[in-house]
Amino acid sequence: MSPLRKRMIEDMQLRNLSKSTQRAYLHYIIGLARFY
Numbered sequence: 001m002s003p004l005r006k007r008m009i010e011d012m013q014l015r016n017l018s019k020s021t022q023r024a025y026l027h028y029i030i031g032l033a034r035f036y
Contacts (some may be wrong), residue, residue, distance in 0.1 A: 008029070012022045 005026070009022065012016070012025065017025075
């Protein structure tokens with residue numbers, strides 16, 4: 001796992017986002033990264 005992805009997950013956990021929200025955010029960020 002990349003340091004950036006790990007930090008994003010940690011930040012989402014600190015904000016008490018639900019697991020489904022975390023998965024959705026990661027899914028869209030990965031798609032954005034692939035696009036660029």
